[in-house]
Amino acid sequence: xxxxxxxxxxxxxxxxxxxxxxxxxxxxxxxxxxxxxxxxxxxxxxxxxxxxxxxxxxxxxxxxxxxxxxxxxxxxxxxxxxxxxxxxxxxxxxxxxxxxxxxxxxxxxxxxxxxxxxxxxxxxxxxxxxxxxxxxxxxxxxxxxxxxxxxxxxxxxxxxxxxxxxxxxxxxxxxxxxxxxxxxxxxxxxxxx
Amino acid sequence: xxxxxxxxxxxxxxxxxxxxxxxxxxxxxxxxxxxxxxxxxxxxxxxxxxxxxxxxxxxxxxxxxxxxxxxxxxxxxxxxxxxxxxxxxxxxxxxxxxxxxxxxxxxxxxxxxxxxxxxxxxxxxxxxxxxxxxxxxxxxxxxxxxxxxxxxxxxxxxxxxxxxxxxxxxxxxxxxxxxxxxxxxxxxxxxxxxxxxxxxxxxxxxxxxxxxxxxxxxxxxxxxxxxxxxxxxxxxxxxxxxxxxxxxxxxxxxxxxxxxxxxxxxxxxxxxxxxxxxxxxxxxxxxxxxxxxxxxxxxxxxxxxxxxxxxxxxxxxxxxxxxxxxxxxxxxxxxxxxxxxxxxxxxxxxxxxxxxxxxxxxxxx
Numbered sequence: 001x002x003x004x005x006x007x008x009x010x011x012x013x014x015x016x017x018x019x020x021x022x023x024x025x026x027x028x029x030x031x032x033x034x035x036x037x038x039x040x041x042x043x044x045x046x047x048x049x050x051x052x053x054x055x056x057x058x059x060x061x062x063x064x065x066x067x068x069x070x071x072x073x074x075x076x077x078x079x080x081x082x083x084x085x086x087x088x089x090x091x092x093x094x095x096x097x098x099x100x101x102x103x104x105x106x107x108x109x110x111x112x113x114x115x116x117x118x119x120x121x122x123x124x125x126x127x128x129x130x131x132x133x134x135x136x137x138x139x140x141x142x143x144x145x146x147x148x149x150x151x152x153x154x155x156x157x158x159x160x161x162x163x164x165x166x167x168x169x170x171x172x173x174x175x176x177x178x179x180x181x182x183x184x185x186x187x188x189x190x191x192x193x
Numbered sequence: 194x195x196x197x198x199x200x201x202x203x204x205x206x207x208x209x210x211x212x213x214x215x216x217x218x219x220x221x222x223x224x225x226x227x228x229x230x231x232x233x234x235x236x237x238x239x240x241x242x243x244x245x246x247x248x249x250x251x252x253x254x255x256x257x258x259x260x261x262x263x264x265x266x267x268x269x270x271x272x273x274x275x276x277x278x279x280x281x282x283x284x285x286x287x288x289x290x291x292x293x294x295x296x297x298x299x300x301x302x303x304x305x306x307x308x309x310x311x312x313x314x315x316x317x318x319x320x321x322x323x324x325x326x327x328x329x330x331x332x333x334x335x336x337x338x339x340x341x342x343x344x345x346x347x348x349x350x351x352x353x354x355x356x357x358x359x360x361x362x363x364x365x366x367x368x369x370x371x372x373x374x375x376x377x378x379x380x381x382x383x384x385x386x387x388x389x390x391x392x393x394x395x396x397x398x399x400x401x402x403x404x405x406x407x408x409x410x411x412x413x414x415x416x417x418x419x420x421x422x423x424x425x426x427x428x429x430x431x432x433x434x435x436x437x438x439x440x441x442x443x444x445x446x447x448x449x450x451x452x453x454x455x456x457x458x459x460x461x462x463x464x465x466x467x468x469x470x471x472x473x474x475x476x477x478x479x480x481x482x483x484x485x486x487x488x489x490x491x492x493x494x495x496x497x498x499x500x501x502x503x504x505x506x507x508x509x510x511x512x513x514x515x516x517x518x519x520x521x522x523x524x525x526x527x528x529x530x531x532x533x534x535x536x537x538x539x540x541x542x543x544x545x546x547x548x549x550x551x552x553x554x555x556x557x558x
Contacts, residue, residue, distance in 0.1 A: 008287055012292045015337045016280035020273055023313055027269070030317040065461060079365075140320040177318050 033176050037168030038112050040086055040094040041181065045161040058166060059143050060177075064114070067099040069133040075121040076101045082118050082137055082172060087111045092181075093164055099135075103173070114139060115173030139175050141167055198226055232332030242345070245297035248304070262551055265316060272309040283341070290398070299343045306333045307353075324360040327353055328375070335379055344388045351379045351391070355398050368409045372402055396450050404457040416466075427451025431490070445496040452487045452499070456480070456506045464513045469493070473517070480510050481535070483543065 040166055045061035064084055069075070076082060083100040087110060097111065098104060105116075116137035166178040166186070179189040205222060208214050214222075263271075283298035307330040313319070314326060331353035337346035358372035376398060383391035403423070407416035430447020459480045463473060483505045491499030511532055 005288065009284055011340045012280050012287075015278050015340050016302070018336055019302070019309075019333050020276055022333065023272065023306070023309045026310070026313050026319065027317065030319055049272075121339040138320075141318075143320065144318060 245300040423455030
């Protein structure tokens with residue numbers, strides 16, 4: 001093989017393997033989060049559906065999507081990171097126990113921290129400075145793709161408030177949907193591969 | 194046959210008939226032309242590129258299609274298989290000296306990489322920040338363009354950088370400065386390849402970005418900055434050959450892009466904002482002076498681009514003033530009268546300038 005020919009194939013291999021590595025990393029990153037992340041169950045609140053490009057999906061809202069800061073707190077900036085500490089409640093589902101723009105210093109063994117990003121905040125009105133600031137949060141677990149056609153049925157279940165989501169959360173607080181549950185039974189399970 | 198070759202073909206016949214060159218001389222010139230005229234367009238290449246674009250779109254519409262009947266591993270195999278296959282085909286085509294088709298195959302590879310990012314995000318419910326996915330795609334295209342020396346891949350990288358910046362700007366409503374880094378990286382790669390068409394693409398991208406600054410800076414009042422930057426670029430373009438003779442081929446283009454930016458800023462200032470009348474008249478005079486300037490410069494440098502820019506600028510300016518003033522301040526009859534006088538004045542100036550550039554004109558007419 002001549003040098004020129006070898007160089008060509010080295011270049012081709014570099015580009016193909018490089019791009020494949022990026023795609024592979026995306027998959028590995030997500031699969032390891034799903035496999036190793038701590039599992040929590042969150043109650044789902046209905047929102048509205050459908051993407052033009054990406055097929056059927058349902059939009060999922062959560063109790064933890066809104067966090068109320070005490071009056072007088074400076075509202076966080078849009079897209080700023082926001083950390084919410086969760087703890088298992090009386091039933092299956094987990095509830096918010098604390099939240100803030102900084103990660104909590106100490107976390108109890110039965111608690112888990114999920115990292116979100118500020119979508120928007122409600123500003124207190126001028127005449128009422130004592131009003132609390134409500135922060136709307138996004139965790140990257142707000143949409144769930146389903147087999148074509150199954151969206152409507154699932155949407156109805158979400159509408160009837162019968163759904164809860166199983167979420168995996170890793171040590172950095174990143175979250176991924178593992179599956180959906182209805183009345184304690186798994187209705188959609190997310191396969192790893 | 195390129196445009197240059199066609200023109201030379203006509204001229205050669207005329208020159209031979211006039212007796213300025215010999216028959217042998219003509220034959221030699223034609224032979225030289227045939228061996229160096231590399232910029233010919235052929236149908237096969239054009240079809241190859243079109244085919245690649247179609248396959249790219251096919252890969253993208255995979256997302257919209259119902260492919261959930263396939264097992265997940267099979268889908269992944271399809272993405273990775275497609276990626277390796279298209280680069281493999283590109284390698285074979287480069288080896289067999291079909292560069293156009295090889296570049297088309299590289300484009301398919303870049304498209305599959307982009308489709309792969311979106312499909313994997315869909316399959317694994319990765320939401321994240323969508324512009325980040327576009328940036329990843331742009332970096333993949335840039336790497337393919339640099340490593341495989343593929344101009345089409347670099348063009349895709351430039352378009353993706355623009356999409357990335359546009360998306361971020363749309364999301365935040367603020368100027369997206371990291372665009373400059375992305376633009377700089379892709380432009381450096383294009384300059385390294387010495388691809389003049391790509392440099393024009395880079396210039397257009399930069400011009401659009403600068404013009405957009407007017408709408409985002411200072412709550413949408415940044416058009417003055419746009420005008421200043423445009424004039425600065427135009428001046429730099431004109432002055433460039435004085436600094437270094439080798440820059441002279443770019444002088445005219447620099448001036449044209451700069452003036453185009455300045456016009457866009459001036460038009461936005463005059464016609465999109467509510468201004469006091471005296472300020473408006475000042476800006477209108479400045480615009481018309483610039484129009485005249487670019488027409489004069491176009492004639493001086495023999496640049497049709499600058500000439501047409503001047504004519505287009507003049508038309509838009511006049512039309513803009515018309516819509517701004519009609520029925521309000523001046524009345525349309527006064528407008529047409531003054532515009533007519535202006536055009537005639539312009540014609541006289543243009544004729545004088547033209548005559549000065551080509552002294553034979555006045556004598557022969």
